[in-house]
Amino acid sequence: MQVLILGSGVIGTTVAYYLAKAGHEVTVLDRQRAPALETSYANAGEVSPGYSAPWAGPGVPLKAIKWLLMRHRPLVVKPMLDPAMWRWGIAMLCNCTHARYELNKGRMVRLAEYSRDCLQQLRAETGIRYDERSLGTLQLFRTQKQLDGTAKDIEILKAYGVPYQLLDREGCLQHEPALAAVREKFVGGLRLPGDETGDCFKFTQALARLAEAAGVRFRFGVGITDIARDAAGVTAVHTEAGPFHAERYVVALGSYSPQLLKPLGIRLPVYPVKGFSITLPISDPAMAPESTVMDETFKVAVTRLGDRIRVGGTAQLSGYDLRLNDRRRDTLEHVVTDLFPQGGSVEGAEFWTGLRPMTPDGTPILGGTPLSNLLLATGHGTLGWTMAAGTGRVMADLIGGRSPEIDMEGLGLARYA
């Protein structure tokens, strides 16, 4: 089958790889000069099925008010006259009930756990390297109240069979010894030993090379302008380099998916939620994190990626604005210098921003559309790196006419019907 994939972020590239391995003839289009140069470029590096949960949860509206008032705030909302933002925000609020949270989390964990297993298998089969580590992740609590508040999360982890360890200060130091220098700043942590870390950009670049070796054609520097359809389905994808045709089309354009789908009559509830990261060279490996330390107070993740530290966080609603903001950088610098003061130097850090393609319920949108030859692999929000390998496998199965290995209930566009 000829398949055209729109977008070569971590999602489009992973779908391309699995399709090629299944024997399909695959072409990938992207406006950038290489894979993973947009949101997949410098994320926080967590492959974290254990933390797979929607942002929309009970109590979040109240917490959001508190976050908006903090100096180093994890949430920023730029009031705009953007109907898409308000629609998305209201839909997200509607998902903040206990019942919706449980339903959405169940769907996300199902895909994320499967995805971690697929990633491990991919690593074993290909030997792909991407500064990966399998040392779990640690959610760090600065206050007793935060530590005591984990009961609900633990209930959910138990319900989904996710292994966890609730640690006191000394327990945290066994896994993250560099924190000994700042031991008075935290009281304990929740560790998820099954989680992994790694550089999403390096992974995507390496996987694109493997995909090319398996026959995938990447066409970079190609801006997609529109998708043409007739009554039966998609007839062509128009680009600055002319039209492209295939038997199946997969939209993996991250936050930019809704614009191209709207003229086809497909309304996608995906909105860009801006995040920021800094990447700094490690100056003293013994004083740097071993894996990911997620600072619960500021909602900032600090991850070791080879000889670098990646610090990522902030959720900002401000449309497609990609400007860098020094106040957000201050927050990231504050967290890493507070927890790992001798780990690396923030002066030489690379500052980056990306747009998480977020659905209001946190779950991505995978699979078919009302147009028979058009499929979606988008809306991965905060967890696109975590869910990439599973997404690739599922999409290849759907296109190849096989049943995916996981239940696809609630993972498709139909849930918004």
Ligand SMILES: Cc1cc2nc3c(=O)[nH]c(=O)nc-3n(C[C@H](O)[C@H](O)[C@H](O)COP(=O)(O)OP(=O)(O)OC[C@H]3O[C@@H](n4cnc5c(N)ncnc54)[C@H](O)[C@@H]3O)c2cc1C
């Ligand atoms: C600060 C931050 C931290 C994060 N941390 C984590 C984490 O720790 N773990 C995790 O699992 N996830 C994390 N994420 C989320 C993760 O990075 C995303 O979910 C993921 O990168 C989305 O991948 P994608 O392939 O869907 O989108 P993208 O990577 O954005 O890919 C879409 C591609 O489409 C192309 N494109 C768009 N429009 C056009 C067009 N018109 N023509 C041609 N090409 C086009 C773009 O060039 C791009 O290459 C984080 C995100 C941010 C911002």
